[in-house]
Amino acid sequence: MLQQLFSFKGGVKPQTRKAPSVQSPIGQVPMPLRLYVPLHQSLGGAPNPLVQAGEQVLKGQVIGAADGWMSAAVHAPTSGTVLAVEQHVAAHPSGLPTLSVVIEPDGREQWIARTPLDHRSLAPERVRELLRDAGVVGLGGAVFPSHAKLTAARTVPVEHLVINGAECEPFMTCDDLLMRERAEEIVRGAAIFRDLLAARRVLIGIEDNKPEAVAAMQLAVRRLGEDHEVVAVPTRYPAGGAKQLIRVLTGKEVPASKRSTELGVQCFNVATAYTAYRALAHGEPVISRIVTLTGNVEQPRNWEVLLGTPMRDVVALGKPKADTSRYLMGGPMMGFEIGDLAAPVVKATNCIIAGSPNLFPPNPPEMPCIRCGACADVCPHELQPFELYWFARARNFGKTQEYHIFDCIECGCCSYVCPSHIPLVQYFRFAKSEIWSREKEKQAADAAKARFELRNARAEREQAEKAERLAKAAAARTSEKKVAPAQAETVTSAALPAAEAAPATDAEAVRKAKIAAAMERARAQRAAVLPRNTEQLTAEQKQEIAAIEARRLALLTSAAQPAGSPPEALTIPEHPTE
Amino acid sequence: MITTLAIMALGAVVLGAALGYASIRFKVEGDPLVEKIEAILPQTQCGQCGYPGCKPYAAAISAGEAEINLCPPGGIDGVRKLADLLGREVKPLEAEEKPKQVAFIDEQTCIGCTLCIQACPVDAIVGAAKQMHTIVEPLCTGCELCVKPCPVECIFMQPIAENIDNWKWKYPVIEIKRAA
Numbered sequence: 007m008l009q010q011l012f013s014f015k016g017g018v019k020p021q022t023r024k025a026p027s028v029q030s031p032i033g034q035v036p037m038p039l040r041l042y043v044p045l046h047q048s049l050g051g052a053p054n055p056l057v058q059a060g061e062q063v064l065k066g067q068v069i070g071a072a073d074g075w076m077s078a079a080v081h082a083p084t085s086g087t088v089l090a091v092e093q094h095v096a097a098h099p100s101g102l103p104t105l106s107v108v109i110e111p112d113g114r115e116q117w118i119a120r121t122p123l124d125h126r127s128l129a130p131e132r133v134r135e136l137l138r139d140a141g142v143v144g145l146g147g148a149v150f151p152s153h154a155k156l157t158a159a160r161t162v163p164v165e166h167l168v169i170n171g172a173e174c175e176p177f178m179t180c181d182d183l184l185m186r187e188r189a190e191e192i193v194r195g196a197a198i199f200r201d202l203l204a205a206r207r208v209l210i211g212i213e214d215n216k217p218e219a220v221a222a223m224q225l226a227v228r229r230l231g232e233d234h235e236v237v238a239v240p241t242r243y244p245a246g247g248a249k250q251l252i253r254v255l256t257g258k259e260v261p262a263s264k265r266s267t268e269l270g271v272q273c274f275n276v277a278t279a280y281t282a283y284r285a286l287a288h289g290e291p292v293i294s295r296i297v298t299l300t301g302n303v304e305q306p307r308n309w310e311v312l313l314g315t316p317m318r319d320v321v322a323l324g325k326p327k328a329d330t331s332r333y334l335m336g337g338p339m340m341g342f343e344i345g346d347l348a349a350p351v352v353k354a355t356n357c358i359i360a361g362s363p364n365l366f367p368p369n370p371p372e373m374p375c376i377r378c379g380a381c382a383d384v385c386p387h388e389l390q391p392f393e394l395y396w397f398a399r400a401r402n403f404g405k406t407q408e409y410h411i412f413d414c415i416e417c418g419c420c421s422y423v424c425p426s427h428i429p430l431v432q433y434f435r436f437a438k439s440e441i442w443s444r445e446k447e448k449q450a451a452d453a454a455k456a457r458f459e460l461r462n463a464r465a466e467r468e469q470a471e472k473a474e475r476l477a478k479a480a481a482a483r484t485s486e487k488k489v490a491p492a493q494a495e496t497v498t499s500a501a502l503p504a505a506e507a508a509p510a511t512d513a514e515a516v517r518k519a520k521i522a523a524a525m526e527r528a529r530a531q532r533a534a535v536l537p538r539n540t541e542q543l544t545a546e547q548k549q550e551i552a553a554i555e556a557r558r559l560a561l562l563t564s565a566a567q568p569a570g571s572p573p574e575a576l577t578i579p580e581h582p583t584e
Numbered sequence: 585m586i587t588t589l590a591i592m593a594l595g596a597v598v599l600g601a602a603l604g605y606a607s608i609r610f611k612v613e614g615d616p617l618v619e620k621i622e623a624i625l626p627q628t629q630c631g632q633c634g635y636p637g638c639k640p641y642a643a644a645i646s647a648g649e650a651e652i653n654l655c656p657p658g659g660i661d662g663v664r665k666l667a668d669l670l671g672r673e674v675k676p677l678e679a680e681e682k683p684k685q686v687a688f689i690d691e692q693t694c695i696g697c698t699l700c701i702q703a704c705p706v707d708a709i710v711g712a713a714k715q716m717h718t719i720v721e722p723l724c725t726g727c728e729l730c731v732k733p734c735p736v737e738c739i740f741m742q743p744i745a746e747n748i749d750n751w752k753w754k755y756p757v758i759e760i761k762r763a764a
Contacts, residue, residue, distance in 0.1 A: 046748075100751040372756075435753040443752055451627035454725050457706045458629045458637065 120289030175337030195279030630727030
């Protein structure tokens with residue numbers, strides 16, 4: 007049972023400050039007056055609203071359907087009335103509004119029909135679909151749709167399933183409390199993931215500063231008779247980064263260009279495993295999450311919060327101290343400042359920290375980079391932050407990409423150790439979003455160019471056609487003029503149309519043959535095309551495809567049998583012209 | 585002496601044949617420099633540079649007939665990139681740099697004359713004769729070519745507002761001293 011541990015390069019050891027918020031058990035936040043549920047809470051496509059103002063919704067009812075495969079549904083956190091589907095300030099660093107469903111709770115907490123399911127009796131595709139429709143996403147903070155991570159690479163079997171309970175960010179304790187109080191559900195959720203991925207071993211990694219959580223998880227594993235291994239990993243930020251934890255537990259280093267499944271590893275957060283289990287075994291979609299409220303408050307604690315609850319309501323429960331000046335969502339290392347506490351709690355909200363000038367002293371002014379290399383020493387991805395900084399600052403984005411800026415996980419270690427107090431991560435975020443937006447602009451420009459060229463080609467063609475028409479009309483007019491004075495020669499004028507008609511039918515026949523040949527080519531091309539993107543399809547979709555194919559085959563054969571007679575009927579009009 | 589001449593002549597023939605073959609085999613269609621310049625231009629096809637589109641302007645730059653600072657939609661960034669590519673000096677833009685914008689048709693006033701549709705270089709306007717027209721916003725490049733032809737002046741330009749999808753992290757600004 008002894009697990010050999012590995013270590014990742016770099017990392018820092020900030021004060022953890024986790025103790026204050028683990029004193030009390032997880033509390034239940036009272037029902038707020040209004041819930042503002044943003045529709046876009048996960049990575050991928052933005053769900054489309056399924057409800058309108060004035061509609062009654064039940065607890066757990068889908069209010070936003072997943073938009074395509076790479077998306078996750080959004081649900082009503084409680085029963086009540088939809089007041090509006092409107093723009094509301096988002097829990098986002100920009101503080102800009104996003105489309106949200108405003109729900110007034112009726113206090114009855116009336117659930118939708120919940121059907122407990124056993125994942126082992128269902129096809130894996132069906133389970134993935136259920137998870138998507140239950141809105142299960144990575145609750146560690148990245149909110150990546152979980153079902154999309156539950157497909158093993160075709161060539162590499164999954165050796166290790168890593169369940170991430172490291173929770174390396176200072177202040178944050180939501181996963182810790184979840185593991186202490188709801189360990190069995192996490193273990194069962196991990197078993198679901200293991201079955202879906204056919205993983206050989208399940209490793210639950212927990213930082214060794216959470217002995218209670220380790221003990222609770224070990225107990226739960228034993229009690230359920232599972233063979234998951236609960237491993238305490240050394241406390242070092244960012245041990246909870248997916249790639250870092252995989253490295254520590256399995257010794258495998260995931261290269262930048264590859265996904266971890268290609269190395270036979272997949273990683274999920276403990277809270278994700280918990281919600282997956284609730285979604286399948288209880289039919290409860292993701293409508294709440296555990297949020298740590300800590301920092302400069304009288305009563306730091308973890309709360310189970312309905313998604314869409316305004317942060318103001320949550321913060322009030324902790325009684326912020328008088329000198330509280332700002333609030334952070336997420337940890338102090340990777341989080342961002344919330345400008346407006348009207349922003350709702352979303353799936354990504356793992357922690358709300360009240361900050362004061364005492365707790366987080368304002369950053370001293372940025373000094374010049376002295377190229378000491380401290381940032382490169384602590385970078386867990388072995389980047390050279392000082393070089394990246396140099397280029398990002400000079401807006402030399404091509405160079406930042408050469409120095410692999412997109413491998414940066416924005417963990418903040420470099421900013422933390424910088425003796426010149428340079429906000430390095432801010433520079434990297436700036437560079438990344440600038441590169442993304444340029445990429446988008448470039449694509450738009452290319453599309454505009456293609457449209458412009460098409461338009462020019464069309465204009466040219468139309469002009470040529472018009473010129474041809476005009477020329478024909480002119481020719482007709484001149485021939486009329488010629489014919490008019492010589493009306494006596496009726497014989498020749500009568501012969502003219504007949505003479506013209508003969509080559510016309512010839513040309514017609516050639517054209518028809520050409521059309522027939524082109525149609526034949528098109529048919530051959532269609533037949534040669536193989537359908538792609540079919541591996542992610544659901545069982546239902548596959549059945550539907552099979553039914554359509556069968557219908558098409560029946561049509562083809564019925565069309566082929568009486569092929570002898572109809573073509574003749576079609577050719578009849580041609581004969582009289584001869 | 586004759587052998588030497590023969591060897592030289594043979595060499596000339598062989599090398600000439602190789603070069604001749606290469607010039608046919610590896611012939612480059614079009615001017616690669618024009619394409620590179622065009623890739624930098626923003627493809628608004630607005631004609632603000634005085635040329636009837638981005639490609640003619642690119643050709644003019646490549647031929648050394650045009651300055652590199654005539655493209656307002658490309659902005660000073662575009663000028664810098666062109667300067668980098670061509671080894672010319674960065675010059676300030678001829679015209680004022682505007683924020684990105686899209687055209688908007690006031691549909692109440694539109695009389696359906698199709699003049700703007702004919703003016704739009706990138707097919708971003710839909711509508712038919714005597715039917716209301718409208719701009720397909722994601723396709724609009726903000727070239728302003730549709731504004732002038734409108735007989736009822738119902739088209740105006742709107743700057744693209746910042747929203748959660750196009751929001752960008754800002755360049756870090758350090759407060760040297762907090763205002764009191």
